[in-house]
Amino acid sequence: MRKQSVIDMVNEHHRPPSLLLGFGNVGKELVLLDDFWNMTEVLGILSSSGGVKTNRKERVEAIREAAKTSAKLSDLPFFQKGLSLSDFIDELSGGVAFITIPPSYYSGEPNISLVLNFLKNGISIITADKTPFALAYSKVIEASRSSKAFIGYRATVAAGTPFTDLAKGLRGRSITSIKSVLNATTNFLLSKVEEGKSWEESLELARKEKLLEPDPRIDVEGIDSAAKLTIISNTLGKGISLWDVRRTPLFSINEEMVRRALKEGKRYKYIASYSFDGGNPTVSPQLIQRGNPLYDVRGNYNGILFELEGSEHIYLEGPAGPAWRTARVMITDLIEMLYSPR
Amino acid sequence: MRKQSVIDMVNEHHRPPSLLLGFGNVGKELVLLDDFWNMTEVLGILSSSGGVKTNRKERVEAIREAAKTSAKLSDLPFFQKGLSLSDFIDELSGGVAFITIPPSYYSGEPNISLVLNFLKNGISIITADKTPFALAYSKVIEASRSSKAFIGYRATVAAGTPFTDLAKGLRGRSITSIKSVLNATTNFLLSKVEEGKSWEESLELARKEKLLEPDPRIDVEGIDSAAKLTIISNTLGKGISLWDVRRTPLFSINEEMVRRALKEGKRYKYIASYSFDGGNPTVSPQLIQRGNPLYDVRGNYNGILFELEGSEHIYLEGPAGPAWRTARVMITDLIEMLYSPR
Numbered sequence: 001m002r003k004q005s006v007i008d009m010v011n012e013h014h015r016p017p018s019l020l021l022g023f024g025n026v027g028k029e030l031v032l033l034d035d036f037w038n039m040t041e042v043l044g045i046l047s048s049s050g051g052v053k054t055n056r057k058e059r060v061e062a063i064r065e066a067a068k069t070s071a072k073l074s075d076l077p078f079f080q081k082g083l084s085l086s087d088f089i090d091e092l093s094g095g096v097a098f099i100t101i102p103p104s105y106y107s108g109e110p111n112i113s114l115v116l117n118f119l120k121n122g123i124s125i126i127t128a129d130k131t132p133f134a135l136a137y138s139k140v141i142e143a144s145r146s147s148k149a150f151i152g153y154r155a156t157v158a159a160g161t162p163f164t165d166l167a168k169g170l171r172g173r174s175i176t177s178i179k180s181v182l183n184a185t186t187n188f189l190l191s192k193v194e195e196g197k198s199w200e201e202s203l204e205l206a207r208k209e210k211l212l213e214p215d216p217r218i219d220v221e222g223i224d225s226a227a228k229l230t231i232i233s234n235t236l237g238k239g240i241s242l243w244d245v246r247r248t249p250l251f252s253i254n255e256e257m258v259r260r261a262l263k264e265g266k267r268y269k270y271i272a273s274y275s276f277d278g279g280n281p282t283v284s285p286q287l288i289q290r291g292n293p294l295y296d297v298r299g300n301y302n303g304i305l306f307e308l309e310g311s312e313h314i315y316l317e318g319p320a321g322p323a324w325r326t327a328r329v330m331i332t333d334l335i336e337m338l339y340s341p342r
Numbered sequence: 343m344r345k346q347s348v349i350d351m352v353n354e355h356h357r358p359p360s361l362l363l364g365f366g367n368v369g370k371e372l373v374l375l376d377d378f379w380n381m382t383e384v385l386g387i388l389s390s391s392g393g394v395k396t397n398r399k400e401r402v403e404a405i406r407e408a409a410k411t412s413a414k415l416s417d418l419p420f421f422q423k424g425l426s427l428s429d430f431i432d433e434l435s436g437g438v439a440f441i442t443i444p445p446s447y448y449s450g451e452p453n454i455s456l457v458l459n460f461l462k463n464g465i466s467i468i469t470a471d472k473t474p475f476a477l478a479y480s481k482v483i484e485a486s487r488s489s490k491a492f493i494g495y496r497a498t499v500a501a502g503t504p505f506t507d508l509a510k511g512l513r514g515r516s517i518t519s520i521k522s523v524l525n526a527t528t529n530f531l532l533s534k535v536e537e538g539k540s541w542e543e544s545l546e547l548a549r550k551e552k553l554l555e556p557d558p559r560i561d562v563e564g565i566d567s568a569a570k571l572t573i574i575s576n577t578l579g580k581g582i583s584l585w586d587v588r589r590t591p592l593f594s595i596n597e598e599m600v601r602r603a604l605k606e607g608k609r610y611k612y613i614a615s616y617s618f619d620g621g622n623p624t625v626s627p628q629l630i631q632r633g634n635p636l637y638d639v640r641g642n643y644n645g646i647l648f649e650l651e652g653s654e655h656i657y658l659e660g661p662a663g664p665a666w667r668t669a670r671v672m673i674t675d676l677i678e679m680l681y682s683p684r
Contacts (some may be wrong), residue, residue: 035514090377154511160509161656169496169504172377173670237677303633306660314503314660328515335514335579 151335161318222283494675503660563627
């Protein structure tokens, strides 16, 4: 069904030129998708030190083989050191950049400038990198509106489950609060502590499972959750920035508190929440009662609860990632870009 | 928060001319919303026999007073018998029609022609009427793409919860099946039978609570659920039409079966489902196990479960209606129309 529907939707469109930035987990999964090559005219792939041009069929095959391994882009025989954006920017006009570079939450750069520059040049973006949306949401939107370039950022929040679509569909509604579980790594750490492990042992296990960010503060001090909450809030129409979110580290609670809660029929969750009646956006460990749908959000799942007027609620849950799913979500963005009726 | 965000989003836009079709429950709630008058230049309101022009302030106040009662549009002193679309169509150019007329599932008319005619004239539509989307989805989309007119149809499915946004955010993904509870009236009937009532007594109660469609087959023979399933499937990229859905009436099960299921820790739900591995879309009473999130979807709530590759799932639940919420969802469509970056 997947193939057929995608092709049905876009078959009357030309294939826009495209460029991939980043050749990490998500970038590699993207080049393994036929739709990426079929739906766009891929010009090349860039990493931090250079890149490759993908103008020959045998190169495409070599890239896809490399993507199945831990190879770097620079390991490819046709890698050109120093190849950069400026070598593609003219040809990329009217096309789309797929951005899978690491976040840069502290300075925001070069991530923000990169995106604004694409948009100013009329180049659409489809990104898995949260940085520009978490730090400069309204600037990005404005740049997109001026140049009519498309922005796809479904992959930045709970990639795998359309949290941003839900938020978009609630604009203008009376939402009283958001309460959410937006980080799978802290789910993992909490469940290990519930099973009797210490924080340190749990961290070690997470590192072995490759669940931790290179900088673990991004997970355990709530930066990742805060970035996602920021993007959801902005999509809903509430303008905040990442550093407006008050964060309490996961480790502010001890192991005994986690295990005692479980015995009492509750669970600690690392909750990103925002109460719109004057409260501040926060990320902190919170006790969740059994019966609250967030109680059961575990493993690689994320969940979000919107409270509405009249004690009603809207609840969405689903898997976040892994990388192959994040790549597919970027294809969903591409379908919207090509298919969108306007 | 609601007010502020709506105004923030659209304050740089002109107010497009608008026309309201229908003055039933939803139409009345719409005229009670300030956003409707503030965000568009309302030209008039039409019912089946005529209409009113809203070009004077005192008329607007009289209309809003009438909307709080059971008055018909024709009860207003300035009602013009025979006033029709043709009296507005020129002035409405570049504007938007709000459609709140009753469905017409059997012939599809005049509902489908009405919408296609608006779109061909470059007039956007925001509709709570499912008919054109359930019977002629691809025609409507094509007409919108040709003329670049906007189509807003969030209010057609589970108005109050953005089911269509979720489906849009899953385009191109490997969804293996949809399973959903999409009709609140049958929720009500099933819960009354669980409490010991007969089907007939439950129907009588539903009629008293004004939960039944004028033609009850629309609810209890699954036409309403099938229409919603059709719209969700089409939004996801799977082209079916309302009459492709195989429907089994709610009353094909007897009261004893409903009550025995409950004793065994299961519940009958009136399920709209579609399995994409060659199955047909269906609406039928199905046994749902405790632990399945659809088990707890009751009252005015709707719920939808998407099954993904690898035994994973995405689940969304939330309230459907009532009419005042349906009207607000039409404002969400209007925000998208005015705010959409493209």
